[in-house]
Amino acid sequence: MIIFFNVPALRAASVVGSKHDLSSATGGSPYKTTGTDQVCVFCHTPHFSSSSAPLWNRSASAATYTMYSSSVSATIDMTVAANPQGVSAACLSCHDGTVAFDSLLNKPGSGSGAPSGWTWNASGNTMTATTSPSAMLGSDLSNDHPISVTYDASKDPAFVVPASGAVNGLPLYGTLKNQVECASCHNVHDNTNAPFLRTANGGSALCLKCHIK
Amino acid sequence: MKALIFAALMAILLWATTAVAASVVGSKHDISVTGGEVCVHCHTPHFASATIAAPLWNKKSVDFNFDAFTMYTSPTIDTAIPSRPSGLSLACLGCHDSVSAPEAATATYTHQVINAPGSGLTGTYSISCAACHDSHGGSMYTIPAIGPNLTNDHPISIIYPTAAQDAGFFIPPDLQKGWADVPLFSGKVECPTCHDVHDPAKVPFLRVANTGSVLCYKCHNK
Numbered sequence: 001m002i003i004f005f006n007v008p009a010l011r012a013a014s015v016v017g018s019k020h021d022l023s024s025a026t027g028g029s030p031y032k033t034t035g036t037d038q039v040c041v042f043c044h045t046p047h048f049s050s051s052s053a054p055l056w057n058r059s060a061s062a063a064t065y066t067m068y069s070s071s072v073s074a075t076i077d078m079t080v081a082a083n084p085q086g087v088s089a090a091c092l093s094c095h096d097g098t099v100a101f102d103s104l105l106n107k108p109g110s111g112s113g114a115p116s117g118w119t120w121n122a123s124g125n126t127m128t129a130t131t132s133p134s135a136m137l138g139s140d141l142s143n144d145h146p147i148s149v150t151y152d153a154s155k156d157p158a159f160v161v162p163a164s165g166a167v168n169g170l171p172l173y174g175t176l177k178n179q180v181e182c183a184s185c186h187n188v189h190d191n192t193n194a195p196f197l198r199t200a201n202g203g204s205a206l207c208l209k210c211h212i213k
Numbered sequence: 214m215k216a217l218i219f220a221a222l223m224a225i226l227l228w229a230t231t232a233v234a235a236s237v238v239g240s241k242h243d244i245s246v247t248g249g250e251v252c253v254h255c256h257t258p259h260f261a262s263a264t265i266a267a268p269l270w271n272k273k274s275v276d277f278n279f280d281a282f283t284m285y286t287s288p289t290i291d292t293a294i295p296s297r298p299s300g301l302s303l304a305c306l307g308c309h310d311s312v313s314a315p316e317a318a319t320a321t322y323t324h325q326v327i328n329a330p331g332s333g334l335t336g337t338y339s340i341s342c343a344a345c346h347d348s349h350g351g352s353m354y355t356i357p358a359i360g361p362n363l364t365n366d367h368p369i370s371i372i373y374p375t376a377a378q379d380a381g382f383f384i385p386p387d388l389q390k391g392w393a394d395v396p397l398f399s400g401k402v403e404c405p406t407c408h409d410v411h412d413p414a415k416v417p418f419l420r421v422a423n424t425g426s427v428l429c430y431k432c433h434n435k
Contacts, residue, residue, distance in 0.1 A: 073268040074300070074398050134334055137259060145258035145269060185258070195332035203238070203245070204252040213237045213252075213411040 015039065015189040019135075020196070022101055030131055031101055035118025038108045043090075043188075045106040053090035059103045061093045063139040068146035077155040081148035086173050088147045091182040097136045100125045135195070149180040151210075158212045168209035170198060180210075240413035241356075244344035250330050254340060255304070257328040267304035272325045277307060281361040285368035292374040298363070299370040305404040308345070310360030357417075371402050373432075381434050395420055395431045402432075 015021055016039055017028045025037035045057035052060065067080050084092050093099050102125060107115035118125075127136040137144055151172055153159040160167050165177030173179045185206060186196045193200045201207070237243055238251055245251045257271035264274040279297050286294055298306055307325070329336035342348070345356045359366055373391070374382050391397030395406060407428060408418045415421070421428045429435075 073266060075268055135332065143259070143261040143263055143269075201250055201330065202248050204250045207252045207256075208238075211252075 013190045013192050015191075018189075018191040018196075020188060020191070030121075030123040031125070031127065032121045032123070033102065033118045033125075034120075035102065035115060036108050041104065041106075041108050042101060045104070048106045048112045050105060052093070053087050056090055057105050058090070058093045059099060059105065060089065061096050061099050061139075063092075063096050063098045065092075065096075066140045066142050067148070068142050068144065072142045076146065078146075078152050079150045080146050081150075081179075083148070084141070085148040085179060086181060087183045088181040091186075091188070092137070094127060095135060095137050096139050097127045097129065098139070101127075145185070147181050151178050151180050160210055160212060170206075170209050235412045235414040237411040237413070240411075240418075241344075242410060242413070242418070244341050246339045246341050249339055253328075253330050253338075254326065260328045260334060262327060265303050265307065266300045270304055271327050272304075272307050273327055274307075277303075278361075279303075282306070282310070283362050283364050284370075285363050285366060287368075290368065290371075291378040292371050294368070295370045297370075300398055300401065300403055301405045302369045302403040305408075305410070306360050309357060311354055311358035367402075367407070369401075369403050369406075372400050373397050373402055382432055383434050392431065395428070 017026050019029045020043075021027045021039050022029050022031055022033055022042050023037050023039045024032065024034045026039065027033075041057060043053070043057055044055045046055065049055040049057055050060070052058075065083055067082065067084075068076070069080055070076050083089075094101065101120070102115050102118050104114055106112045123131050128134075129136045129138070141147070151159070151162060151167065153161045162172060162178070165172050167184075170184050171177075172184060173181045185198060187198045188196060190196065197206055199206050199209070207213075243251050244254050253271060255267075255271055256269045258269060262270040262272060262274060264277075265272065282298055284294050284296065284298075324338070324340055326338055328334055329338035331337065345354065347355050363369070373385065373388070376382070376384055385391045385397060386393075387397075389397065389400045391406065397403075397406060407420060409420045410418060412418060412420075415423075419428060421431060423429065
């Protein structure tokens with residue numbers, strides 16, 4: 001007789017305690033508040049959300065972005081959007097350094113509205129390039145891997161052909177499931193493969209899931 | 214049945230091996246330590262160079278002397294000679310010029326890499342020294358040192374000559390991008406016009422095998 005136990009997911013793969021946890025109780029981020037012990041509220045809310053990402057709870061960044069383009073490198077053959085789209089806009093709402101971490105649509109507790117009076121630790125309430133380690137990309141994305149790119153392997157034979165909206169398991173986004181976004185490489189909730197990579201990058205395995213080199 | 218399955222598995226293995234036979238992994242441009250990242254020695258997804266126009270370039274240019282190069286010249290060349298290398302050729306010359314001063318060998322030696330593996334510019338960088346240096350010869354290069362004297366090398370960073378400038382050249386299908394197998398970059402001949410840095414199949418990293426000088430005859434109508 002075999003008995004299966006419903007073993008819960010290992011905590012090592014949880015956002016709780018990771019660098020994306022800004023809460024007072026378990027926060028593993030250099031940016032940490034004393035204002036709440038809730039973890040999810042910094043990105044999600046069950047009510048009054050916006051649409052950049054599932055049940056999104058943050059104000060959009062008003063920054064003007066410089067996207068990666070052929071003026072950076074003449075070799076790119078796929079099309080890059082004029083602005084970050086979808087889930088990438090969500091990531092940049094913290095990682096471009098312009099929006100405060102507690103600039104939320106719906107505070108913890110009952111009723112909508114932004115929180116107030118939260119205290120943050122010495123690293124502050126927005127991401128800065130001077131905090132070590134720096135994960136701030138800024139609004140100049142020309143020196144970063146292109147995002148909001150329409151993945152089209154027919155334009156460049158050096159790319160793996162996608163299947164069912166993914167490339168070797170890395171997801172593509174958008175209504176047509178063909179956009180490379182930040183979340184194609186990064187799993188925002190899981191820091192097993194730092195920094196929040198979907199797979200380990202030993203031997204550049206993550207790069208080689210899409211790039212045939 | 215078992216033999217059939219075995220044969221199928223062997224066929225898949227052979228196909229898989231063949232499919233990556235032209236990969237940079239394991240080539241002379243793979244300077245990684247065992248199990249280490251391969252791409253990071255040239256590329257990074259974040260914080261890439263804003264100075265060198267190669268995709269997501271991961272090398273600093275602080276010690277790169279852009280004016281150290283003596284460019285090719287010839288009494289017969291009809292296209293303009295640039296004053297310094299440009300674009301993708303600078304990426305190649307960053308290792309192959311023999312003058313780009315590496316940073317001093319210290320505990321945080323990064324050999325000009327901007328962003329090591331890991332998070333937020335704080336990662337640890339490991340490289341195979343023997344991939345480029347003679348272990349008994351100190352700092353001596355064992356890789357081809359093309360620069361800084363480029364007078365004895367095929368000209369690069371030159372605009373592909375027009376038919377009016379020189380009828381001795383084939384006209385590419387696209388004046389900016391050249392041919393599909395031998396590309397121009399913004400209309401210029403660069404090191405990657407002839408060399409595919411990731412593909413070791415045709416030594417040394419040629420885009421087209423040069424048997425019978427076929428690569429030369431792609432452009433030169435001789």
